Amino acid sequence: MEIREATDSDAAAIRSIAHDSLNSTYTAFLEEDTIDDAIDQWYGDSLTDELADDRALFLVVERDGEIAGFSQSELVGQQANTGQLLWLHVHPDYRGDATGVRLLVRTREALLEEGADGIQCFVLADNEGGNEFYRAHGFEQAGQREVEIGDETFTENRYVEAGLKDDGWDAVDELSVDGETIYVSYGEAARGTKSPFYTAYKSEDHNDRYAWFCGNCDSIDNAMDSMGRIECNACGNRRKATRWDASYL
Incomplete structure (x- = not known):
């Protein structure tokens, strides 16, 4: 397993994984047309600019030479000292084999290395599996916000690292x-x-x-x-x- 920063040549794979991941997880409460529109908006022509943004962080994970997932994060705040993990997508074929948690771990480490003082993770409230994933790996819910996807408004849960122990992050x-x-x-x-x-x-x-x-x-x-x-x-x-x-x- 190799986890590295994404490059322009990974753009097509990122779009494909986002499409397959969202369609396997979110179709219970999102229409397929809404998902397609969201992918075009988030990972369309503007993706190259996103990859070049100093405050954005895209990591891809490779398994057996194939890109199996990616994370999308950003540094926010006046001094860019808060790391926000916006999306963590793993292709359905690679779920359940620790690919997701390893990508989470490396994303957290990379944000801290970039100067983040704390990490926040976001996941739609309707995504039960995604919420359980963060709770099971050292995070606790700390709030909510409203987000627009297509023409609809959804609730997104915000997670922060649970009370850190003396020896660090409890994941x-x-x-x-x-x-x-x-x-x-x-x-x-x-x-x-x-x-x-x-x-x-x-x-x-x-x-x-x-x-x-x-x-x-x-x-x-x-x-x-x-x-x-x-x-x-x-x-x-x-x-x-x-x-x-x-x-x-």
Whole structure:
């Protein structure tokens, strides 16, 4: 899995994924013509300008060489210090395999790296799956606003990060890696040369630290020395040495 900033050459794939994602999720309360008009408005000729906007952030996620989803965010406020995640679309064929949560995690990290002090996420109130997704990954509802789509007005829920714990963002995902069940804590990250490493636990209560989960290739096959250097044996992702002893690994 590779997550990167979108380029102009990704525009057609972004439009296609938005179309398939919206039609698979929103047709229960949006007419197909309304969805088509919205896609033309949001991801039509103006998309190139959006991709070039310094305050906009589009990330795409690739699986097996194909773009499987994208996120659309922006930095707002007088000092551009609030990160707003407006849309997170995953193609229906790639849902349920952690693609969405990994895209959420990387989008949050990228917004913080760009100077955001906090992250807000928006999802239509009628999208039950989308609301549950944010609640399950460390966010809580903090308000609502009205948005216009086509000729209709809808309620959109605003989510913010739930009360942060001492060790950071409380977003944990249960994954099966190499036949083992692990619990990956995305709030406990270490910067790597290709993608962050995340702390993995053997138990859901976080009492048994187990390994580092490579955010670049989804592997826990890595090596660490006494100075804290980590190298993924599968893809070569590396973390430089630190002064902390992480000998529990």
